[in-house]
Amino acid sequence: MNKSDLVQAVTSKLPTLAAKDVEVIVNTIFDSMTRSLSQGDRIEIRGFGSFEVRVRKPRQGRNPKTGRSVQVGTRRVPFFKVGKELKEKVNNHG
Amino acid sequence: MTKAEIIEQIYEKVGFSKKESSEIVELVFDTMKETLEKGEKIKISGFGNFVVRAKRPRVGRNPQTGEEIEISARRVLTFRPSQVLKQALNKSEIVS
Numbered sequence: 001m002n003k004s005d006l007v008q009a010v011t012s013k014l015p016t017l018a019a020k021d022v023e024v025i026v027n028t029i030f031d032s033m034t035r036s037l038s039q040g041d042r043i044e045i046r047g048f049g050s051f052e053v054r055v056r057k058p059r060q061g062r063n064p065k066t067g068r069s070v071q072v073g074t075r076r077v078p079f080f081k082v083g084k085e086l087k088e089k090v091n092n093h094g
Numbered sequence: 095m096t097k098a099e100i101i102e103q104i105y106e107k108v109g110f111s112k113k114e115s116s117e118i119v120e121l122v123f124d125t126m127k128e129t130l131e132k133g134e135k136i137k138i139s140g141f142g143n144f145v146v147r148a149k150r151p152r153v154g155r156n157p158q159t160g161e162e163i164e165i166s167a168r169r170v171l172t173f174r175p176s177q178v179l180k181q182a183l184n185k186s187e188i189v190s
Contacts, residue, residue: 002130002137009125014118024108025118031139032103036095038182044095048123049171053121053183076183081172089131090146091168 044066049083099122130171142175 001009007026011019033051036043043051053076061072082090097119102126104115111175118171146169154165 001135003139005123006129006136006138010118010121013125017118021108021110022118024190025104025110025115027153028104028107028121028136029119029122030188031102032181033095034098034141034151034182036099038185039177041095045097045123048127049173051173070135078173078175078183080142080144080169080175085172086127086130090133090171 040076045083047083047085049086050081052079052081053077054079101152133169138176140176140178142173142179145172145174147172 007023056075101115133146151167
């Protein structure tokens with residue numbers, strides 16, 4: 001399922017809304033989540049999971065093409081932790 | 095940030111009523127959950143992919159007693175962030 005399939009699926013459940021409007025909303029959801037994470041905020045969606053930003057220490061990396069070592073600075077990475085309810089449902093289904 | 099704040103954003107930026115905004119946001123996450131429960135992956139371009147992966151059974155150990163136990167085969171949900179999201183988190187200089 002990609003974003004437009006998601007928009008279609010949601011639209012089919014809410015016949016009063018146009019797909020165009022649902023699309024704007026879906027985009028707004030992920031845009032605001034991205035913005036929130038880039039501010040270092042944690043996101044908690046009950047029943048789904050939580051997103052947080054973890055900091056990776058600087059390390060000595062290597063360019064796989066040239067073999068030359070390069071310094072990789074401190075990086076922030078997004079981390080998703082699946083919620084208990086969804087975790088169980090994903091595991092128990094089929 | 096919580097679901098309530100996402101709903102607030104939609105109310106402010108898109109102009110739907112709070113009731114409608116809340117209904118749609120719930121439906122978006124419910125639809126994602128249903129899809130993932132079926133084992134289907136979800137790709138949100140610019141954000142990331144939610145992927146259901148099958149794990150084989152393996153032998154684990156109770157860290158308290160040292161006793162070996164079999165961890166059964168299971169399906170787990172993982173999130174793979176997109177390049178765009180990773181870059182968005184590293185735009186500003188990191189002061190540690």
